[in-house]
Amino acid sequence: MTLLISHRPARAAALAAVAARLFQGLVVDAPTTQNGAWLSALIGGMLAAPWMFVISKYRPRGALFIAPLGLYALVDSACVLAAVTRSAGYLALDRSASLVLLIPAGLAALWCMWRNGDAVGYAAMIWTRIAPALLLGVALLQWRYFRPEWLRPVLGAGWPSIIEGGVRCAGWIVAAFAIMALPEDEECVSSFLPVLLGAGIAAGLTLLQFMLVPTQLGGGWLNRLDALLCNGRTPLYLQLPMIVLWFAGLFHLLACELFAASACLQRLLTKLDGKLCALLAVAEAIALSRVGVLSAYGIALSRWGFAAIGTTTLLSMLAGKKGGKIPCAKSD
Amino acid sequence: MPEREALRSELSTDLNENVNALRALLNAGVNADAQFRPLRLSGIDLCVVYIEGMADDKKLSDFVLRACNERAQVDVAPLDAQTLMRDVLEIAQCEAESRVEAILEKVATGMSAVLVDGCGEAALLETRGYPARQVNRTTNESVVIGAQEGFVESLRTNMTLLRRYVPSYRLVTECISVGTSVPCHVALCYLAGIADGAIVDAVRRRVKAIDAKTVQGLGAVQQLIEDSPWALLPQMLQTERPDRAASCVMDGQVVLLADNSPYALAAPITLFHQLHASDDSFARWQYGTFLRLIRISGMLISVFLPGLYIALTDYHMHLLPLSLLGSIAEARANVPFPILAEILIMEFSFYLINEAGTRMPQQIGSALGIVGALILGQAAVSASIISPILIIIVAITGLGNYAIPDYGFGIGLVICRLFVIACGAALGLYGVCLAAFVMLVSLCGMKSLGIPYLAPIAPMRAHNPDILLRLPVWMQKRPMFFSAKGKRAVR
Numbered sequence: 043m044t045l046l047i048s049h050r051p052a053r054a055a056a057l058a059a060v061a062a063r064l065f066q067g068l069v070v071d072a073p074t075t076q077n078g079a080w081l082s083a084l085i086g087g088m089l090a091a092p093w094m095f096v097i098s099k100y101r102p103r104g105a106l107f108i109a110p111l112g113l114y115a116l117v118d119s120a121c122v123l124a125a126v127t128r129s130a131g132y133l134a135l136d137r138s139a140s141l142v143l144l145i146p147a148g149l150a151a152l153w154c155m156w157r158n159g160d161a162v163g164y165a166a167m168i169w170t171r172i173a174p175a176l177l178l179g180v181a182l183l184q185w186r187y188f189r190p191e192w193l194r195p196v197l198g199a200g201w202p203s204i205i206e207g208g209v210r211c212a213g214w215i216v217a218a219f220a221i222m223a224l225p226e227d228e229e230c231v232s233s234f235l236p237v238l239l240g241a242g243i244a245a246g247l248t249l250l251q252f253m254l255v256p257t258q259l260g261g262g263w264l265n266r267l268d269a270l271l272c273n274g275r276t277p278l279y280l281q282l283p284m285i286v287l288w289f290a291g292l293f294h295l296l297a298c299e300l301f302a303a304s305a306c307l308q309r310l311l312t313k314l315d316g317k318l319c320a321l322l323a324v325a326e327a328i329a330l331s332r333v334g335v336l337s338a339y340g341i342a343l344s345r346w347g348f349a350a351i352g353t354t355t356l357l358s359m360l361a362g363k364k365g366g367k368i369p370c371a372k373s374d
Numbered sequence: 375m376p377e378r379e380a381l382r383s384e385l386s387t388d389l390n391e392n393v394n395a396l397r398a399l400l401n402a403g404v405n406a407d408a409q410f411r412p413l414r415l416s417g418i419d420l421c422v423v424y425i426e427g428m429a430d431d432k433k434l435s436d437f438v439l440r441a442c443n444e445r446a447q448v449d450v451a452p453l454d455a456q457t458l459m460r461d462v463l464e465i466a467q468c469e470a471e472s473r474v475e476a477i478l479e480k481v482a483t484g485m486s487a488v489l490v491d492g493c494g495e496a497a498l499l500e501t502r503g504y505p506a507r508q509v510n511r512t513t514n515e516s517v518v519i520g521a522q523e524g525f526v527e528s529l530r531t532n533m534t535l536l537r538r539y540v541p542s543y544r545l546v547t548e549c550i551s552v553g554t555s556v557p558c559h560v561a562l563c564y565l566a567g568i569a570d571g572a573i574v575d576a577v578r579r580r581v582k583a584i585d586a587k588t589v590q591g592l593g594a595v596q597q598l599i600e601d602s603p604w605a606l607l608p609q610m611l612q613t614e615r616p617d618r619a620a621s622c623v624m625d626g627q628v629v630l631l632a633d634n635s636p637y638a639l640a641a642p643i644t645l646f647h648q649l650h651a652s653d654d655s656f657a658r659w660q661y662g663t664f665l666r667l668i669r670i671s672g673m674l675i676s677v678f679l680p681g682l683y684i685a686l687t688d689y690h691m692h693l694l695p696l697s698l699l700g701s702i703a704e705a706r707a708n709v710p711f712p713i714l715a716e717i718l719i720m721e722f723s724f725y726l727i728n729e730a731g732t733r734m735p736q737q738i739g740s741a742l743g744i745v746g747a748l749i750l751g752q753a754a755v756s757a758s759i760i761s762p763i764l765i766i767i768v769a770i771t772g773l774g775n776y777a778i779p780d781y782g783f784g785i786g787l788v789i790c791r792l793f794v795i796a797c798g799a800a801l802g803l804y805g806v807c808l809a810a811f812v813m814l815v816s817l818c819g820m821k822s823l824g825i826p827y828l829a830p831i832a833p834m835r836a837h838n839p840d841i842l843l844r845l846p847v848w849m850q851k852r853p854m855f856f857s858a859k860g861k862r863a864v865r
Contacts, residue, residue: 050833130804134689146801150808154815161819164832168814171831278692282803285693289807297815 043316045155045305049225051163053236058166058173059218059298060087060240062291063118065247066125067214070266071341072207076198077257079207080245086211087241091234093352094215098222098233102358105310110354111220112306114347116323118217119299120330123147126292127331132267133285144331147296148324154297155304155320159224162297169294176283181250183280187273188253198257206345211241213344216351218295220302300327381475389491393421396489399478415442415462418453419491423477428484430503437464438486438499455495458488467500479557506531507636512614514781520656521617525636532616532631532638533561539620544568547631548578552595555587560595561631563619563638568626570858573642573823577628592635600641601821607786609822611640611647618652625838626857628823642823642856644830646841648783649673654844662844672777676787677813679771680721681794681806683764684713689802701763708758714799716760720768721795723750725788728772825856 047055064086068079102108127143135143154162197204215237222236255269271288272281304323308316380399385392393410400408400423407427411434413420422438441464455470471477472495477487484502509531512524521539525532533547548562560581564574580599589595592612600609613619614637619629622640630639640647649669654662691699709716727746734742754760771791778784790813797805820827830837835855839845 054832130801133804134802135804143801143804146797146805146808150812153812157815157819161815164818164826164828165811165815167832167834168818168828272692277695279695282693285803286807289804290811293807293811297811 043156043158045159045224045301045308045316045319046226047159047163047221047224047301047305048227051160051167052221052225053163053233054167054170055159055163055294055298055301056219056222057236057240058169058291059221059295060215060236061243061247062295063122063214063218064211064241064244066122066292066295067211067341067344068207068244068248069251069270070125070263071121072210073341076203076207077193077195077252078198078200078204079257080248080252081197081204082207082211083241083245083248085205085208086215087238089208089212090215090219090241090348091237093355094219094222094237095234096355096359097219100359101223101225102355102361103309104358104361106361107223107354107358108306108309110350111216111223112303112310114351115217115220115299115306116303116326117330117343118214118347119296119303119323120327120333122292122296122299123327124331126289126296128263129267129271129288129292132264133271140332141328144328147293148328150293151297151300151327152320152324155301155323156317158316159221159301159305162301163221166294166298169290173287173291176287177247179283180287183283184254188250190253192253192256193249209348210341210344211244213346213348215241216348217299217302217344220306221298224302224305300324303327381478383474384472385474385477385489385494385496387492387494389419389421389489392489392496393423395474396423396478396487399474400481411439413439413442413488415446415458416449416453420458421489422486423481423489423496424486424501425481425484428482428504429486429501430484433465433501433503434486438488438501453490454493455488455490455497458490459497463488463497463499465499465501469498470495471498472496479551483559502530509535515613515615515618515652515779517615517651517653517656520652521615523616524614525616525619525631525638527634527636529559529561529631529633532636533563535616536563536619536623536629536631536638539616540565540623545623550578550581552581552584553587553589554585556589558589558591558595559633560592563623563629563631565623565626568624568853568857569628570626570856573825573856574628576823577630577641581630590634592630592632592637592639595630595632596639601823605816605820606789607645607817607820607827608648608780608782609641609643609820609827611643612637612780612782613640614638615652621652621655625854627854642821642825644822644825644841645817645827648780649778651779659844659846666843669777669779672774673787675774676771676778676784677791678794678806678810679774680717680767680791681798681809682803683767683798684717684795685798685802685806688713688799693803702761705761705763709761710758711760713764714795716764717768717795717799720760720764721792723754724768724772830855 064083068083072079123144126147127140130143131138131140154165218240219237251270255273271285272278300320300323304316304320307323308314308319311319377399380395397403397410402408402410407425409424409426411422413422420442422434424434441462445462459468459470471480477496477498480498481487484504486499486501487496488499489496506528507526509523509526511522523535525535536547537545542565544566546564546566550560550562551557552560562574562578562581577599581595584595584598586594586598589598596608596610597603602609611622619638619640623629627640627642649666651665654665657665686694687702694702711719723746727742731742731746751765755762755765775784775787778787794806794809797809801808817828818826818832826833829835830841837855838850838853840850
């Protein structure tokens, strides 16, 4: 089995993944959530967009590019997997061993990857149509509890913090967008639209969240998750759509990043079967997510991830001038 | 001569030799219904071979025997099968055949073979006249408004019904025989120029590639040619309604009919086709759209409601309004089983009543529903085996399932529901979301004759607005995306 994905499903998967990763990063992962986080999302989008345009246009194939990209997607998917299981544990299953929560998510991701990339991408395409309806439900159920005045001060801790957050966001985008480097069909319209659109959606969602929960609350990862899922101001039974949104968004993100990691692995080791690559990627992600320090370092890693992938892309492009790149066919 | 060689041989010019060979192959000594009727015409011996009951006696006596007797003294020499068909027999549909196997296959289906002494060919006459059920009202796909006729077991009648609904010279009905040991005749029906050639070729290729010894009807054909035989949901549409089959043909789908199968198979289809009913096209577009939304809700309720119930009551009580939580707790106070056991008992009882009701004679079946629903349910609640709220949940779930027009699709959804229940019981909402995600990706990976199962939503295709919802008829100008015209429009 060869792990393949066409351009259109990859674009949908990238859009869903970018929005979910930025939202997760800004609202739950980031240690200090400030009002300016939504601006960080937009800046991150603008920082990453040129690189992602280059990746989707030239899609370098050399190991110099594929290896770090796959590795980075894998590490980030481990962070997402950890977030999934911690969320599950927080909601009801806190007495279950983390491995018991990790394995079902891993198996689900594995099953999805075995259906191949188009299935993952088309599922994301459907998700991008369902999610707005759910989001509308969330907004309607909680509209009485939104407090726009909590968005002040707009810049939060100021521009340095916003820009630092922007670089972090760019790193998350790189991992979520990795899937766009994989399509090999002729129809490969180079596009950074998923990046900008995803960043815009994440910024909007972050704004909505900040109107429900004051950002100054701080606290640990679980406190921030608590503020997201059960913000303490709306009746708990109104939180169901939000929980569904959160889980479904993370599952799509996880499948997208793990698929990118598996496909990169198969492109490096061409003799490996795609199913085996997917299995290896899932096993590695589960193992990595068991490392307790990973989530703490996930924040720092994202900054370096952007720099590392940016550099390897540049180097691959330079190498590509000697014949190492595959330019896209023009789409009509 | 061994049987295999005898079958592959051709007729000789000696009538006695031919008759003896056919007698041996048809086990005429034991087979009471294999008939060999000798005749004489213009001084030449003939023999009519047919199966009693399968061939119509009246047709044989009126248009074969009488025709031969009336011309017994007329000189029609030289007499061979072609002359016989042209100058003597009064049957409209006939053909000459020399291969023994082909002759026997046709005779077994009710045709008659006339063997002529001195001629190496037999005249095969269309004399089929076996008893068959009359065209009647449909039993499983009832509609409030619209045509009421249903397919029957006779392939010929079904093809005629389809032609009646699609009176077009473009309608092609290709007959293919499948089954290497016992043949089953399958008719491939499509509208030339409307159905996509690649899809027609794919169906034809798959049907011809069936190498099973016996194929019992369209159910077996479906399993042998569908894209993902391991998938829970069917990738072909079964319908017992000629009007619906006709609608599929006119949309550019390929319809399969077969001997002894009182329904048709249509492909390619999408998930949304499984939620269509014939009423939709007869009703005004607002009603059609509304009913489709009800069916979609029914499908979602059928799959997710029990799983959500168990997840919420077992793991996420805080997500239930306090008054509802109080009612549930009160109702469950005396129930000794965990919620999972309670749900499984109820689901199992429901399927049991359902299955028993289906198999029982019609007169008892209706009584069984009352016994199951009222007496058993009431007794179970009184005995504190199950809680009343669960009866409501299972009843709504069952209703949701019955709202789905396609029987096979409904059963597939029941299995999906059990999967969701298991996930919800094990992992709560996390499990339900995980199950939904896995099912969504699985659906996205499925195809029906190469057409994505969730098209035209994913992948997005320009389409006739009569797939997911049903918009006004005057807006339904665009051809279906899988038809030849639809593909051209996309290109």
